[in-house]
Amino acid sequence: MTDHARLIKACAAGDRAALKRLMDAEGGRMLGVATRMLRRSDLAEDAVQDAMVLVWRRAAQYDPDRGSASGWVYTILRNRCLTMLRNEARETPTAPEMIDETLESGVLDTAWDRLDTASDLKRCLEGLDDGTRRAILSSYVLGHSHGEIAGRMKAPLGSVKSWVRRGLSKLRECLS
Template sequence: MNSEGPSAEPSVQTPSDQGNLLRAVAAGDRRAFAALFHHFAPRIRVFLLRAGAPSGVADEIIQDVMLTVWRKAGDYDPDRASPAAWIFTIARNRRIDLLRTERRPELDPHDPALRPVEGEDAETALGRLELGAKLLRAIEDLPKEQEEALFETFFRDRSQGDYAEESGLPLGTVKSRLRLAFARLRLALEEAT
C-alpha cells in the first residue's frame, strides 16, 4: 500500500489504492478502514449536503455507509465499479431509503382518525340502507339525459364544464339538467319518507 513506514497513513489517492484498501478492509484491516473513512467521510458529507440532507442526517448516513463498507468490503467487485462509485452508490441508496421512510411516517395508534367507527344500531343501519335503495330507484327513474349528467358530474367527479365540453352540450343545458335532476331526487325522497 504505502512504503513510507509502519505508522504512515495508507494512500487513498488512486482507484488502485482504494481497491487495495477495500481488499484489506475485507480481511479485517482496521488501519485500511480508517484510511478509507478519513478519505471518503468528508466527500460523502458534501455529496449528501448538496443533495439536501440536513447536517445531522448526513452524519448519520455517513456512519451507516462506512459501517456498510466495513461489513461488505468483501462484496466489492472492481469489474463493476470503481471503489469511489461503489461507496457513493451506498451513500445514495441510504439517502433514498431515508427519504422513503420520511414520506411514510409511522402511524400514531392514538390518532382519532384511526379509531374504529362506533357501530350504529340496527334501526339506524336499516334506515340508511332503505334510504340508499330509495335514492337508487329515484336516480333510475330520472330522464336519461338527467341521469347521465348526474352520473358524469357527481359520481365521476368531473366538472360541469368538462362534461359540457366533452358531450358538446352548452354549459347552461348541463346545469339545467342537473338542477332538474336534484329537484326530482329531492321530491322523490321526500315522498318516500
Template sequence: MDAASDLSPLLAAVAGGDRTALRAVYERQSVRLFGVANAILRDREAAADALHDAFLRIANKCGQFDPARGTAEAWLGGIVRHAALDLARARGREIPTDDPALGDQPVEADALDRVAADAEGRRLRQCLATLEERNRRGIVLAFVHGLSHAQIAARLDLPLGTVKAWIRRGLLRLRECLA
C-alpha cells in the first residue's frame, strides 16, 4: 500500500479522535496542501494561516469523508482550497505594489511544478496533458489559481455555462485517467 492509499484509514482514525493519525496526515500532505493555499493566496504567511484553518476543519470533519465519492487527497485539497478562498475573501481586495519596502514579494513558483515533484504529481501532470486545452485551462484556473467559474468566464470572455461545461467535462476525463 502506498502513502496515498494509506490516507483513507488515517482519516477514519482522525474521525475517531486519533491525534497521532492527524499528525501523520499533516506530515504526508502539508507540503502539497501548502502549495495549493499559496497558489491561491500568493502570500506565504496567509497560506500558512489557511493551512492551519484547513487542518482544524479536517480534524472536525473527517467523519464526512467518503472514499466512494473521491480520493482522500482530493477531499483534503478541497478543504484547503476552501479555507484559502475564505481567507482571501476575508482579506478583501488588496492592491499589491512594486515597492519592496511595503513587503510585497512576487511568487514565482508554479503550483503544478511543485505538485509534479512526486509520482502522483507526475501522473496528474500526464493526465492534464491529455485534456483539450480549454478543459485544462479551466481546471487550472479553478483549482490552482482559485478562480470561481464566473471569474474564469470573465477572464476568458465566455458564457458562464460554457466554462462550467468545459470544467465539468475536463474533471470527468481527469477522473477517468487517474482511476
C-alpha cells in the first residue's frame, strides 16, 4: 500500500491527523488543479475543501485493489470541480466577451511545457494533430465540455466529438 493509501485507510478509522497529512502533501497541487479549472481562487479553495471532506466521508469506500490512492483523490477533486463548473455555467451564462482565450491558452501552454518530455503521455500527445491535442488538453486541464471546445475552435460539435474520439483511440494505441 502507498503512503496515501495508508492515510486514506486511517481516515476511514477516524484519524483526523491522517487527513491533515494528506492535505499537507497534496493540498497545494490540488489547489493548482482546481484553480486551472475554476479560475476563481475562492471557488478553487471551496472545491479543494469539499474534496477533502468527501475523501474523509468516503474513505471507507476506497479499495486499494481498485486503483491508486492519489488517482482516487484527484478523481474526487476533478469531479467536484466539473460539477461546480457545470452548475456555474447553468446559473451564470458566461458572456462571450468574458471568455479570456489568451489566458486559457496560456494555461494550456504552461501545462504542455511542464509535461515531462520523457513521459509516454507527452510523446503520444505529440503524435496528434494540434487541434485534437488542444481539445484533449482543454478537457482535462480546463474542464471544458465538447460544446465549449467546439465554441472556441469554431467547429461543429459533432466534428469535435469525433476528433476527440479518434485522438483518444490513437493515444490508447500509442500508450499500450
